[in-house]
Amino acid sequence: MTGTGMTGTGGSPRRGDAADRMVSSLADADDRIVEGALRPRRLHELIGQGRVREQLSLVLEGALQRGRVPDHVLLSGPPGLGKTTLAMIIAAELGTPMRITSGPAIERAGDLAAILSTLAEGEVVFIDEIHRVARPAEEMLYLAMEDFRVDVVIGKGPGATAIPLDIAPFTLVGATTRAGLLPAALRDRFGFTAHLDFYEPEELGVIVRRSAGLLGVALRDDGADEIAGRSRGTPRIANRLLRRVRDFAEVRGDGVITREIARAALELYEVDESGLDRLDYAVLTALVRKFGGGPVGLSTLAVAVGEEAETVEVVAEPFLVRAGLMARTPRGRVATPAAWAHLGLAVPQDAAFARLAPGDSGAGWRPAGGPDGPGRDGEVTLFD
């Protein structure tokens, strides 16, 4: 990154205890320091997200060839999948500085005007958690994105006048963990929208090996595979587990990360073979034991596990859905047969999916995105 950071970017929803979890996808202070060193800097260094990478490279190259600023870019997806990294890569590929801010930091239109009115031509502005930008600033953003203009209001009350001010053409990169909360008017102003999906274990294996190389950690292939398989499809978690396993290898072993070392370390840190941790277990257990498998509303479920609804929705739920343990239906959250199996329990006859899909043991579930996997946001339709 070549630019100045205006405000710190959290890249996350509200942090509670969830941020302290071993496999939380939210960044803690420790992560943020190390992540700077581990971030891929250019598009060709980015691992995984093949389609997004290719599409984005066309958008950027096309703009460079035309000598114009590229379309505004919206990146959505759960925390820790590489939204900030991609924003930085966009600026690096364009060879321009980047300003970083976040939705919660933009409380008034003036906060945004201060950034936009001082831009140099072609700069990239990154707004993390863009769904949390305050309403008046959001309206200013519309005009800025479309016409490269802001209206600065001078004075108050009936005498107030709006003075139009031209601003330098820029590219807005917005990131959000909750694309569904973005007003359509804002979403429509992005020329390119990409949804980042969870990574495959093989891709995470490559990421872990690359990070081990950068950190000077001795990592055997089977050790890398073990860490990758327990990283909840999330690069941030893969990098964090690597650091914890390294500690274990150095203190309890000879410093080399093997499968045995990785297993022993991750068992100690209570990360199971699928990457599920305490919050995931709490959510699944509540869903299965307290609510008989659902359907149950998100906020009720969140209260049952003592977490913010947003944390459950943004941090735990997407992966549980992806892992096929939980489904989102119009009537609420439900456990799938695999959830009972994962908790070592027998599936009761009157469980929600059994009631709603009589006669079959969950085979009636169809992810909205097609039969091969969950839909974009893990939305699931239930055929009953």
Ligand code: ADP
């Ligand atoms: P987000 O903004 O989506 O929360 P970040 O961009 O901050 O996620 O990514 C978290 C960390 O994960 C980065 O510091 C980087 O080290 C790593 N990372 C993310 N995506 C990739 C990737 N595709 N390849 C390699 N490392 C990645």
